[in-house]
Amino acid sequence: xxxxxxxxxxxxxxxxxxxxxxxxxxxxxxxxxxxxxxxxxxxxxxxxxxxxxxxxxxxxxxxxxxxxxxxxxxxxxxxxxxxxxxxxxxxxxxxxxxxxxxxxxxxxxxxxxxxxxxxxxxxxxxxxxxxxxxxxxxxxxxxxxxxxxxxxxxxxxxxxxxxxxxxxxxxxxxxxxxxxxxxxxxxxxxxxxxxxxxxxxxxxxxxxxxxxxxxxxxxxxxxxxxxxxxxxxxxxxxxxxxxxxxxxxxxxxxxxxxxxxxxxxxxxxxxxxxxxxxxxxxxxxxxxxxxxxxxxxxxxxxxx
Amino acid sequence: xxxxxxxxxxxxxxxxxxxxxxxxxxxxxxxxxxxxxxxxxxxxxxxxxxxxxxxxxxxxxxxxxxxxxxxxxxxxxxxxxxxxxxxxxxxxxxxxxxxxxxxxxxxxxxxxxxxxxxxxxxxxxxxxxxxxxxxxxxxxxxxxxxxxxxxxxxxxxxxxxxxxxxxxxxxxxxxxxxxxxxxxxxxxxxxxxxxxxxxxxxxxxxxxxxxxxxxxxxxxxxxxxxxxxxxxxxxxxxxxxxxxxxxxxxxxxxxxxxxxxxxxxxxxxxxxxxxxxxxxxxxxxxxxxxxxxxxxxxxxxxxx
Numbered sequence: 001x002x003x004x005x006x007x008x009x010x011x012x013x014x015x016x017x018x019x020x021x022x023x024x025x026x027x028x029x030x031x032x033x034x035x036x037x038x039x040x041x042x043x044x045x046x047x048x049x050x051x052x053x054x055x056x057x058x059x060x061x062x063x064x065x066x067x068x069x070x071x072x073x074x075x076x077x078x079x080x081x082x083x084x085x086x087x088x089x090x091x092x093x094x095x096x097x098x099x100x101x102x103x104x105x106x107x108x109x110x111x112x113x114x115x116x117x118x119x120x121x122x123x124x125x126x127x128x129x130x131x132x133x134x135x136x137x138x139x140x141x142x143x144x145x146x147x148x149x150x151x152x153x154x155x156x157x158x159x160x161x162x163x164x165x166x167x168x169x170x171x172x173x174x175x176x177x178x179x180x181x182x183x184x185x186x187x188x189x190x191x192x193x194x195x196x197x198x199x200x201x202x203x204x205x206x207x208x209x210x211x212x213x214x215x216x217x218x219x220x221x222x223x224x225x226x227x228x229x230x231x232x233x234x235x236x237x238x239x240x241x242x243x244x245x246x247x248x249x250x251x252x253x254x255x256x257x258x259x260x261x262x263x264x265x266x267x268x269x270x271x272x273x274x275x276x277x278x279x280x281x282x283x284x285x286x287x288x289x290x291x292x293x294x295x296x297x298x299x300x301x302x303x304x
Numbered sequence: 305x306x307x308x309x310x311x312x313x314x315x316x317x318x319x320x321x322x323x324x325x326x327x328x329x330x331x332x333x334x335x336x337x338x339x340x341x342x343x344x345x346x347x348x349x350x351x352x353x354x355x356x357x358x359x360x361x362x363x364x365x366x367x368x369x370x371x372x373x374x375x376x377x378x379x380x381x382x383x384x385x386x387x388x389x390x391x392x393x394x395x396x397x398x399x400x401x402x403x404x405x406x407x408x409x410x411x412x413x414x415x416x417x418x419x420x421x422x423x424x425x426x427x428x429x430x431x432x433x434x435x436x437x438x439x440x441x442x443x444x445x446x447x448x449x450x451x452x453x454x455x456x457x458x459x460x461x462x463x464x465x466x467x468x469x470x471x472x473x474x475x476x477x478x479x480x481x482x483x484x485x486x487x488x489x490x491x492x493x494x495x496x497x498x499x500x501x502x503x504x505x506x507x508x509x510x511x512x513x514x515x516x517x518x519x520x521x522x523x524x525x526x527x528x529x530x531x532x533x534x535x536x537x538x539x540x541x542x543x544x545x546x547x548x549x550x551x552x553x554x555x556x557x558x559x560x561x562x563x564x565x566x567x568x569x570x571x572x573x574x575x576x577x578x579x580x581x582x583x584x585x586x587x588x589x590x591x592x593x594x595x596x597x598x599x600x601x602x603x604x605x606x607x608x
Contacts, residue, residue: 034584048583048584050582050583057581057582057583059583175562175563175568176568237578241575241579244548244552244579245552245572248548248549248552248553249552249553249559249562255553258479258553259479264479264480265583265584268549268581269583271545271581272581273580273581273582274541274578274579274580275545275548275578275579275580275581276577276578276579277361277572277575277576277577277579278354278361278577279352279354279361279363279569279573280338280352280569
């Protein structure tokens with residue numbers, strides 16, 4: 001079976017297992033399904049949870065789109081004509097309890113062709129996962145990073161240190177000089193090279209994708225019944241505003257999707273359910289909120 | 305007195321009169337003041353209202369900045385070196401009551417120099433005002449447009465029709481195929497030409513800026529005591545999400561400010577206080593909410 005078909009099978013199964021895993025912690029609701037088609041070819045399966053007791057809002061989406069290269073991609077790769085195949089899984093989960101972190105993960109595979117139905121002339125993988133806590137628990141950050149490091153190490157021990165740095169650099173609100181969260185892993189444009197084959201990168205996507213529930217569910221389970229006050233919720237909503245700022249101002253995937261006529265509701269499922277912007281909001285010195293901000297401004301190596 | 309000094313005097317007085325006018329409707333709070341300085345030269349005066357009974361959040365900001373051209377402007381104008389002076393007033397008001405529309409206005413003047421302290425080699429005005437209702441009252445839309453048309457007509461009757469179209473085109477959430485609100489006026493890069501002098505454009509800024517309170521306050525006063533339910537507030541928060549999307553994805557001024565190290569809190573004071581994103585939220589057919597959406601997807605000429 002072709003790599004692209006293997007990858008599509010993988011993300012289809014992963015979507016199922018992640019939704020099932022998340023539903024196990026949620027007593028009040030289930031994920032709903034929306035299937036959609038893309039005019040130029042392909043489509044997707046969006047699964048969304050809303051208004052749960054544990055999951056206030058979340059989406060676990062897969063898509064497999066193909067066809068002629070959109071104008072914007074032709075410009076970016078400086079080609080006059082071409083066809084593409086792109087598939088991926090993308091998830092963002094916004095828990096209700098401010099002590100449970102928001103989480104994001106995405107694994108994607110891209111093929112480029114000179115001719116319709118031809119052999120790929122270029123192909124690459126990208127992916128990553130990152131955690132956005134509202135209150136910082138060092139052991140949660142370490143667990144999330146360690147689980148992803150273990151998943152990367154199965155392919156090569158060289159990978160995690162670089163991916164950790166790239167994650168801190170990418171998920172960064174440059175206009176505020178602070179990271180979106182406490183990071184994780186991020187990689188892109190992984191082609192065949194002298195050390196790794198495309199099959200290695202597919203193994204990496206599988207290893208990391210399959211590690212998602214182990215990385216996140218124990219944290220959520222451990223924090224989801226923590227008693228919280230209005231002030232914790234207030235801070236969560238303020239910080240969710242920073243999440244929106246990153247996704248709409250800086251995130252390449254979001255902006256690319258919106259500019260190439262992607263399905264708006266599937267792309268913007270990543271936005272938090274309730275958000276707050278106050279003018280010049282600053283937490284008290286020495287508070288738990290200030291402690292989080294300090295780490296976002298000075299990212300840590302969690303596994304040292 | 306130089307045009308740039310006259311303009312700075314104008315926006316300083318306008319900020320005062322607009323804040324005073326808005327405070328007259330607000331029984332519970334006043335605008336607070338933050339003065340700030342810019343590292344490269346100049347600074348601003350940010351005035352913000354928060355948590356009022358009538359004004360849930362709002363800012364009326366002026367700034368006057370100057371110095372060497374930032375890298376990003378040099379690229380945009382394709383010049384190797386240069387100095388600039390930029391001054392403007394920018395306001396966004398988010399009322400609490402969903403029947404009172406959000407409003408935005410901005411008037412700005414820019415000078416460009418080849419030499420430090422030299423004569424301007426280029427100079428232009430820009431500006432506009434637009435209204436974003438959550439519930440549509442045709443008479444409010446007509447009043448806002450008519451007041452601004454009258455202000456434009458004092459300079460020339462040719463102006464309003466073009467500015468109205470340009471406003472609809474500019475304040476447009478292309479990714480959703482809908483306008484941000486019901487428009488108003490918008491113009492940019494107004495230099496001396498065969499029909500108008502820079503002094504004419506200064507007159508235009510004054511005429512429109514001074515019309516702001518007449519255009520907006522009667523609408524706010526008329527709607528601010530309307531009884532509303534949770535469902536009206538819900539819709540307001542959903543629509544505020546679209547306001548955020550426009551400002552962070554599409555608004556040139558916001559993105560330019562953030563990318564040239566503008567003062568983040570003054571720029572992002574435009575974001576609404578409380579916002580909501582639901583997956584695939586659609587109002588009921590035939591509802592007041594659907595009626596608004598229909599007009600946003602098919603902008604109207606309010607004065608015909």
